[in-house]
Amino acid sequence: xxxxxxxxxxxxxxxxxxxxxxxxxxxxxxxxxxxxxxxxxxxxxxxxxxxxxxxxxxxxxxxxxxxxxxxxxxxxxxxxxxxxxxxxxxxxxxxxxxxxxxxxxxxxxxxxxxxxxxxxxxxxxxxxxxxxxxxxxxxxxxxxxxxxxxxxxxxxxxxxxxxxxxxxxxxxxxxxxxxxxxxxxxxxxxxxxxxxxxxxxxxxxxxxxxxxxxxxxxxxxxxxxxxxxxxxxxxxxxxxxxxxxxxxxxxxxxxxxxxxxxxxxxxxxxxxxxxxxxxxxxxxxxxxxxxxxxxxxxxxxxxxxxxxxxxxxxxxxxxxxxxxxxxxxxxxxxxxxxxxxxxxxxxxxxxxxxxxxxxxxxxxxxxxxxxxxxxxxxxxxxxxxxxxxxxxxxxxx
Ligand SMILES: *Cc1c(COP(=O)(O)O)cnc(C)c1O
Numbered sequence: 166x167x168x169x170x171x172x173x174x175x176x177x178x179x180x181x182x183x184x185x186x187x188x189x190x191x192x193x194x195x196x197x198x199x200x201x202x203x204x205x206x207x208x209x210x211x212x213x214x215x216x217x218x219x220x221x222x223x224x225x226x227x228x229x230x231x232x233x234x235x236x237x238x239x240x241x242x243x244x245x246x247x248x249x250x251x252x253x254x255x256x257x258x259x260x261x262x263x264x265x266x267x268x269x270x271x272x273x274x275x276x277x278x279x280x281x282x283x284x285x286x287x288x289x290x291x292x293x294x295x296x297x298x299x300x301x302x303x304x305x306x307x308x309x310x311x312x313x314x315x316x317x318x319x320x321x322x323x324x325x326x327x328x329x330x331x332x333x334x335x336x337x338x339x340x341x342x343x344x345x346x347x348x349x350x351x352x353x354x355x356x357x358x359x360x361x362x363x364x365x366x367x368x369x370x371x372x373x374x375x376x377x378x379x380x381x382x383x384x385x386x387x388x389x390x391x392x393x394x395x396x397x398x399x400x401x402x403x404x405x406x407x408x409x410x411x412x413x414x415x416x417x418x419x420x421x422x423x424x425x426x427x428x429x430x431x432x433x434x435x436x437x438x439x440x441x442x443x444x445x446x447x448x449x450x451x452x453x454x455x456x457x458x459x460x461x462x463x464x465x466x467x468x469x470x471x472x473x474x475x476x477x478x479x480x481x482x483x484x485x486x487x488x489x490x491x492x493x494x495x496x497x498x499x500x501x502x503x504x505x506x507x508x509x510x511x512x513x514x515x516x517x518x519x520x521x522x523x524x525x526x527x528x529x530x531x532x533x534x535x536x537x538x539x540x541x542x543x544x545x546x547x548x549x550x551x552x553x554x555x556x557x558x559x560x561x562x
Contacts, residue, residue: 197416198230227404231415236388238422239372242357244364245390249399250415254353254373256408257387258282261349261369262318264402265395268294271315273346275302275332277325277530280521282351286320302332303462305340312344319346323362323469324354327479327514327538328531329453331462334469338366353377354477354504358429359470363390376505377476379421380428380543386414426472428507428543433473435509435549436541442550443480448488448560450535453479477504478539479514486534488560489513497556504540509549512538 179187203222205211213219222228232250240248251257262285266272274286276299287297300311302321319341321332334350341348349369350362356377362370372378374386387410389399403409433456440454455466456474466474482488493500493513501510502517512518514532522532541549 195230195234195416195419198412200229201225225412226407226409229409229412229415231412231419232410235386235410235415235419235422238419239357239388239390242422242425243361243370243390245370246393247396247399248388248390249396249403250374250410251387251389251403251408252410252414253385254351254371254375254387255281255285257371257373257389258285258320258349258351259406260387260389260399260403260408261371262286262290262295263406264398265347265369266290266295266317269315270295270317271313272297273300273308273311273316273319274298275321275325276300277302277328277330278320278322279326279351279353280518282320302337303330305333305336308337309340312340312346316344316346318349320349320351322351322354323360324455324475324477326354326477326518327453327512327536329354329455329460329475329477329479331455331465331469333465334360334362334365334367338368341368342366355470355475356425356429358426359433359472359475365469368392369395374418374421376503377429377432377540378425378505379418380425380505380507381417381421382503382506384414384417384421386410386418429476430472431543431546432476432541435544435546436476436478436539437474438546439539439541439549439553440478440480442553443478443557446557448482448484448557450481450483476541478541480537480539481533482535482537482560484535484560486515489535489537491560491562492537492556495556495559497552497559498539501540504538506540506542508542508544509552510540510542512540514538 202224214221214223236248236250251260272286274297298311300308319337321337324331338348347368350367352362352370353373353376369391371389374388375384437456440452440457443449443452455462498509498511502512514536515534519532
């Protein structure tokens, strides 16, 4: 019988024969390590592994091979000294603030952040004694004047939802560093395929891997990258607060990220064509896309981005909510209140991502009932343009 040396008591541990066979060659792709715990040889080895004196794996929450491999890929993409993987994008933001801030500190946060991030950095952190001020990140003098002696961090998004405004990362890094504070950039919409905030002066960068980074709509994961000096706290907080990622998600994300640049180039090219098509349609009141010359941050986008201007396009329909409902009802492009899938999807900010805002706040940000946000996928450009045209034809009726 094959594996006759196998002990009957250990159903999931390879026999000595099989262990030898496994060690003879190395798989070209890293296998999925669904192990909660690793075996130790001796009390001394266990002691040294757990003390961090010996490099190796013991317990999945602290460290596992699939997260390490994905972290290495992210680290390279961002040209970072270190990267950490978390169970979601929100966990990555939590990891950044809980590892670097403490009670009594003050944060400056963009007034155009992802809704849950705003909730986390305002209400949740306030409960822990961390104060904040909301700032307009596109007005650098106002950011500078909002700094207090307690300010320890500035938090912004490279490309903000849904108006797709671009922050000046270099300018914000200068303001943060003059105050001895850190700049944390949420780079989810951009991804390292088009922007690497650490190379522009940011101290920490995070992404929701659940979006375009993984890009296949099947993973929930987050990533935080930065410098060695911050990493002892990052690793401790990641394990202690239990933000750890699952091996399967990391394995899938490694596969997703291997085509990141290709996918972003394709999606960006289609997004540019879609933005130009939309700009020429009478049903469309305005188009926000950083690759259009009339976008308010076009010059900044050109300076900070490579491989295109991103996969997100936002537009306002002249016919308001009724027109938006017709575009959605046409079924030409699936209505999904998220982004970054392989296929093109659309979302409606007033009924989804920005429903928590008051009418007044939405007006102030320029978010209208007729606003549609496209997340362009890697489907052929002609298909996306034809679906979009048909959907707009419906809105015109
Ligand atoms: C989705 C998203 C997050 C949160 O990420 P999850 O993986 O959903 O927890 C944070 N920031 C931005 C910009 C996002 O789009």
